[in-house]
Structures are given as C-alpha cells and as structure tokens.
Amino acid sequence: MSAVFDIIASAGLWAAVFRIATPLIFGTLGALLCERAGVLNLGIEGIMTFGAMIGWLAVYNGADLWTGFLLAALGGGVFGLLHAGLTVTLGLSQHVAGLGVTLFAGSFSYFVFRLAVPVAGTPPTITPFQPIAIPGLSDLPFLGPAFFAQTPPTYLAILLALVLAYIIFRTPLGLAIRMTGENPHAAEAQGINPMVVRYGAVIAGSALMGMAGAFLTLSAFNSFFPTMVQGRGWICIALVVFASWRPERALLGALLFAFFDGFQLRLQTALGGAVPYQLFLMIPYILSIAALAIMARRARVPQALMQPYRRGER
Amino acid sequence: MRFERREHRPVALVIATPLIAIAAALAIAGVLIAIAGAPVFEAYWRILLGAFGSRLSATETLTRATPLILTGLAAAVAFRARLWNIGGEGQFYLGAITAAWAGSHLFGTWPSIVQIPLLLVFGAVAGMILLLVPLWLRLRFSVDEVVTTLLLNFVAVLFVSMLIDTVLKDPLAFGWPQSQSISEAGMLPKLLARSRLHFGLVIAILLALVLAFVQSRTAFGMQSRAAGLNPQGAAFAGVPLGKTLVAVACISGGLAGLAGAVEVMGVQGYVTTNLSPGYGYSGIVVAMLANLNPLGVVLAGLFTATMFVGADGMSRSLGIPSYIADVIVALSLLSMLVAVFFTQYRIRR
Numbered sequence: 001m002s003a004v005f006d007i008i009a010s011a012g013l014w015a016a017v018f019r020i021a022t023p024l025i026f027g028t029l030g031a032l033l034c035e036r037a038g039v040l041n042l043g044i045e046g047i048m049t050f051g052a053m054i055g056w057l058a059v060y061n062g063a064d065l066w067t068g069f070l071l072a073a074l075g076g077g078v079f080g081l082l083h084a085g086l087t088v089t090l091g092l093s094q095h096v097a098g099l100g101v102t103l104f105a106g107s108f109s110y111f112v113f114r115l116a117v118p119v120a121g122t123p124p125t126i127t128p129f130q131p132i133a134i135p136g137l138s139d140l141p142f143l144g145p146a147f148f149a150q151t152p153p154t155y156l157a158i159l160l161a162l163v164l165a166y167i168i169f170r171t172p173l174g175l176a177i178r179m180t181g182e183n184p185h186a187a188e189a190q191g192i193n194p195m196v197v198r199y200g201a202v203i204a205g206s207a208l209m210g211m212a213g214a215f216l217t218l219s220a221f222n223s224f225f226p227t228m229v230q231g232r233g234w235i236c237i238a239l240v241v242f243a244s245w246r247p248e249r250a251l252l253g254a255l256l257f258a259f260f261d262g263f264q265l266r267l268q269t270a271l272g273g274a275v276p277y278q279l280f281l282m283i284p285y286i287l288s289i290a291a292l293a294i295m296a297r298r299a300r301v302p303q304a305l306m307q308p309y310r311r312g313e314r
Numbered sequence: 315m316r317f318e319r320r321e322h323r324p325v326a327l328v329i330a331t332p333l334i335a336i337a338a339a340l341a342i343a344g345v346l347i348a349i350a351g352a353p354v355f356e357a358y359w360r361i362l363l364g365a366f367g368s369r370l371s372a373t374e375t376l377t378r379a380t381p382l383i384l385t386g387l388a389a390a391v392a393f394r395a396r397l398w399n400i401g402g403e404g405q406f407y408l409g410a411i412t413a414a415w416a417g418s419h420l421f422g423t424w425p426s427i428v429q430i431p432l433l434l435v436f437g438a439v440a441g442m443i444l445l446l447v448p449l450w451l452r453l454r455f456s457v458d459e460v461v462t463t464l465l466l467n468f469v470a471v472l473f474v475s476m477l478i479d480t481v482l483k484d485p486l487a488f489g490w491p492q493s494q495s496i497s498e499a500g501m502l503p504k505l506l507a508r509s510r511l512h513f514g515l516v517i518a519i520l521l522a523l524v525l526a527f528v529q530s531r532t533a534f535g536m537q538s539r540a541a542g543l544n545p546q547g548a549a550f551a552g553v554p555l556g557k558t559l560v561a562v563a564c565i566s567g568g569l570a571g572l573a574g575a576v577e578v579m580g581v582q583g584y585v586t587t588n589l590s591p592g593y594g595y596s597g598i599v600v601a602m603l604a605n606l607n608p609l610g611v612v613l614a615g616l617f618t619a620t621m622f623v624g625a626d627g628m629s630r631s632l633g634i635p636s637y638i639a640d641v642i643v644a645l646s647l648l649s650m651l652v653a654v655f656f657t658q659y660r661i662r663r
Binding site: 086230237276278281289 | 317
C-alpha cells in the first residue's frame with residue numbers, strides 16, 4: 001500500500017498527468033466541437049497521425065516548433081474539409097466516412113514519412129518543446145514541479161478548453177453551433193446556415209486533432225513512428241461522451257484519464273514483473289469502455305448528431 | 315448545386331460503380347507515385363506482376379486474400395444491419411489464439427476429421443463472444459459500439475500478447491513470445507503442394523455463397539437489412555430488433571474469429587502478435603468496396619490482396635514506399651463511397 005501512496009505523492013506523477021492529458025485534451029475538444037455541430041468525426045485517429053507526422057517533418061526540415069504545430073493544425077483542417085465534404089455536402093454515413101478518412105490519413109502519413117525519411121536503424125530526432133517554468137508559481141514546493149513546469153502546448157490546451165467552453169455557452173457563435181447540432185432546421189429558420197456552421201466546426205475541430213498529434217512528436221516524444229497514436233483518438237471519442245459534450249468537463253475527463261494512465265505506468269514499475277505488463281496496458285482502454293457505459297445514458301447527446309442535413313428534406 | 319434522389323438506379327451504373335471508384339483511386343495514387351518520382355504505369359504493372367507474375371506470387375496473393383474475404387464478410391454482414399463492428403482485428407486475434415489453444419492443449423491428438431471442425435468452431439465462438447460484449451453495452455446502456463469495438467481491439471491484442479508470454483508460451487521458441495503450435499492433424503490441408511495456399515480459401519468462398527443466399531433469400535436477411543435501414547419502421551413491422559442484432563453479431567464476430575482460426579490453422583500453426591497485418595481493419599475496406607455484397611467481398615478481397623502483395627515487389631524495384639498499397643486501398647474506399655452516392659443521387663442545378 002505504501003508504494004501506492006508514494007506514487008500518488010510524487011510530483012513526477014502529476015507532471016506526467018498533465019503531459020499525458022495534453023493530446024487527449026486537444027483531441028477531445030476537437031471531436032467535441034465537431035459533434036456539437038452534429039458531425040461525428042471518426043477520422044480523428046488518422047488526423048492525429050497526420051498531425052504528428054507533418055509537424056515533425058516540418059521541424060525536421062528546419063521549421064521552428066510553433067510553425068510545425070501550426071502546419072499540423074492546417075493539415076488536420078484539410079482532412080476536416082474532406083470529412084465535411086463527405087458528410088455535410090454528400091450526407092454520407094458519418095461512421096463510414098470517418099473510418100475512410102482515418103484509413104486514408106493514416107496510410108498517407110506513413111507513405112509521406114517513408115518517402116521523406118529513408119529507413120534508418122534509429123529513427124531521426126528533433127529538439128522538442130522544452131518545459132517552461134511559470135515564474136513564481138514554479139518555485140512552490142511540490143506544486144511547482146508538478147503543475148507549473150510544463151511545455152507550452154500543455155498550457156495552450158488548458159487555455160483552449162476554457163476558451164471553447166466560453167465560446168460554446170456564452171457567444172452567438174456557440175449558440176449557432178449548438179442549434180445546428182440539436183436541430184439544423186430550426187437553426188436555418190433563425191437565419192443560420194447549418195452547412196456553413198458544420199463545415200466550420202469540422203474543419204476547426206480537425207485542426208485541434210492535428211494539434212493533438214503534433215504534441216506527440218513535438219513535445220512528448222522527439223521522433224515519429226507509425227502507430228504512435230495508439231488508439232488515443234478513439235479514447236478522445238469516448239471522452240467526449242464522458243464529458244457530456246462540455247469542454248470544461250473534457251478537460252477534467254482527460255486529466256482523470258491521464259491520472260490513471262500515469263499511475264498504472266508507475267505501478268507497473270513498482271510491482272516489477274510480478275504481474276504481466278499487458279494487464280496494466282489494458283487499463284486505459286477498459287477504463288474508456290467503462291466510462292462510456294457509465295456516462296452514455298446520462299449524457300445528453302446533440303439531437304442531430306449523425307443526421308445528415310439536406311435543405312427542404314426531413 | 316443540389317442533389318436529387320434518383321427514382322431508379324441504372325443497372326449499368328451500379329455495375330460500373332466499383333470499377334469507376336477503383337480507377338479514380340488509382341489515378342489519385344498515380345499522382346502520388348509521380349510525385350515520388352517513379353513512372354506511374356510501370357509502377358502499376360509491377361504491382362500486377364508482383365501479385366500474379368509467378369506461381370509463387372499468385373498463390374501468395376490468394377493466401378493473403380483468404381483472411382481478407384472472411385473479415386470482409388464479417389464487416390459486411392454487420393454494416394448491413396448498421397451494427398458498426400470495427401472490432402474485427404480483436405476478434406481475429408481471439409479466434410486465432412483460441413484455435414491455437416484448442417489445437418495444442420485440448421484436441422491435439424484427435425484425428426483431423428473431428429479436430430479441424432472443432433478448432434474452427436472454437437475460433438468462431440471466441441470472436442462471437444468478443445462482439446457480444448459491445449452489443450450488450452449498446453442494447454443495455456445505449457453505448458455506441460464503434461468506440462467500444464475499436465477499444466476492445468487493443469484489449470484483445472494485449473490479452474493475446476499476455477497469453478503467448480505466459481501460459482500459452484511455447485517453451486521451445488528460444489524465448490520468443492509465440493504460442494504452442496497446433497498439432498499436424500489440426501492444420502488445414504494445402505490446396506496446392508509447394509505453396510502456402512490452403513483450404514481456407516474454399517471455406518471463405520463457400521461462406522460468401524451461403525451468406526449471399528441468406529441475405530437475399532431468407533427472412534433473416536430481410537430482417538437484418540430492415541433493422542439497419544429503418545429501426546423504428548422495422549420494429550413496428552414486427553421485426554425482433556434485439557434478437558436480429560444478436561444474430562447479426564454472432565455471424566459477424568463469428569466470421570472474424572473464424573478468419574483468425576483459419577489463418578493460424580492454414581499458415582504457420584502458432585500465434586504471434588504480428589499474425590495479422592491489420593486484417594480486421596482491411597476487412598472494413600473490403601466490405602465497403604464490395605458495397606456490402608457478399609459476392610463482391612470475394613472480388614474486393616482479391617483486389618486488396620493484389621495491392622498488398624504486389625506493392626511489396628514494386629516497392630523493392632522502384633523505391634516507392636510499400637505503404638502506397640494502403641493508400642490505394644483507402645482511396646478506393648473513399649471514392650467508392652462517393653461513387654455509390656452518385657448511383658443514388660444526381661446533381662441538379
């Protein structure tokens with residue numbers, strides 16, 4: 001038992017929690033924004049992979065880190081445009097189109113990466129984002145190293161969660177997005193163009209997914225390798241349900257999830273081989289499923305989610 | 315620009331749809347190949363040659379098509395009923411490890427004629443069970459099965475990895491994590507001597523025929539389709555929705571589990587964590603390419619296998635990353651979606 005307390009009381013765990021949570025925050029906010037406007041974006045896993053690849057590739061070729069981050073967002077947005085074209089304009093099944101986007105974005109990323117970087121024994125690396133200590137706060141005992149010495153994208157992710165919560169619930173734009181997700185016909189009657197809102201939300205949401213991927217290569221790790229996203233995108237989709245489509249709860253959900261993930265990693269080291277390591281690795285996925293089962297019935301789904309909107313057709 | 319629903323779909327257009335879609339995908343991928351600096355037509359010729367240029371490569375392509383057809387059927391049967399089973403990969407691995415366990419620990423000494431069917435059934439049942447969990451979550455807690463089936467893939471692969479690291483580990487494998495081998499009598503017979511091509515291909519094609527018959531000629535086929543198209547309407551018309559979905563899940567999960575069993579019983583006889591290069595996920599593409607038609611799945615599986623096997627040879631000779639095969643297959647899926655849309659709608663200005 002004391003091992004468990006030692007882990008929880010270590011600043012290292014809490015610093016890791018924020019690091020692990022960051023891509024989940026970006027990704028969950030992205031998926032949430034799309035769904036608030038009524039579009040399920042299962043392209044997330046592939047879009048994250050593309051963001052991770054293109055951000056890394058830009059920096060590897062001499063761009064600075066923020067340019068890489070921005071390019072990842074742009075790349076994500078382009079795939080968002082593709083997804084919106086399929087689901088909003090053509091009104092195809094959002095499940096199927098999203099899976100298609102994921103498969104294409106993923107395989108396209110691997111192809112471009114292999115083309116740009118020939119096979120090498122050790123994967124080439126870049127210098128990633130360094131932690132920035134917030135003056136004053138980072139000197140606090142325990143709290144300082146645990147919370148106030150993160151890399152810049154982590155601070156950005158937390159800020160974005162709050163900004164997005166404000167936009168969705170306190171601005172006319174947010175109202176338009178919510179109405180489009182609940183009832184696009186009513187939204188149109190109010191002079192809102194549901195097609196435009198959906199396009200905007202899917203592109204912006206996908207840009208956030210690209211940033212989620214870029215965090216992996218530009219901050220958490222310093223190289224790109226295939227399958228590095230490892231289901232994080234799908235976990236984000238689960239977290240959206242867990243968060244009941246609310247950005248501030250997405251932040252909490254991602255942190256809670258990251259806590260369990262960081263905790264299991266340390267527990268695995270503490271128990272040192274007494275238990276098969278695969279059991280620990282299963283925990284995040286099983287937790288996501290459990291979270292879905294607990295929250296799915298209570299959560300209020302945007303009523304028009306997954307319903308294609310066609311003018312004059314009900 | 316507006317889209318207007320077509321009153322009737324021209325038969326010629328419906329038949330031409332997959333061909334148009336694949337042509338479009340090859341054209342777009344051709345641009346990528348050109349950008350990569352290789353001659354496009356030669357690249358495609360090399361893919362064809364790599365897949366069918368010799369007896370060895372042709373049998374290899376058919377061997378590779380076998381699991382793709384089975385996972386493709388698994389996805390097609392589920393998607394038709396709008397049961398989004400994305401868990402084919404996990405079901406595949408669970409089917410494979412169950413068959414390997416049954417063939418090494420339970421029935422290893424039994425004669426082929428009894429053992430082979432038993433192993434196939436064990437594999438299929440394992441796949442079924444893995445899909446019934448997310449279906450139960452959907453029916454009981456209304457949890458969308460897309461995410462749960464996907465997440466269970468990771469759980470299943472980790473579970474298999476754990477088994478072949480511990481209780482099912484082959485002690486003679488020089489420390490490599492691999493399962494104990496299925497006995498000789500439990501292996502599927504070869505279709506051709508001196509090749510890897512095994513009896514699994516016959517099983518896959520027979521099942522496609524059976525499924526085509528079931529879907530078009532039986533009440534169950536009608537009900538599963540109705541459950542997918544219009545659940546409320548179907549329920550009103552007296553279709554038992556829950557029961558139909560359970561049956562669909564059993565067939566779908568069973569086919570994916572069977573795919574794993576067939577692969578392990580047909581090819582190497584033991585399970586490692588790279589038994590599948592993503593057959594479960596590719597099965598989804600195969601099903602979509604076939605427009606969820608079981609007989610189309612056979613052709614789509616063959617097309618996908620051609621790309622995967624052919625791209626390896628092309629990659630070696632022209633220096634194009636072999637991931638181009640995945641790109642072509644994914645692009646085919648996207649263009650197929652668009653093409654199917656235009657068989658149902660026309661553009662109206």
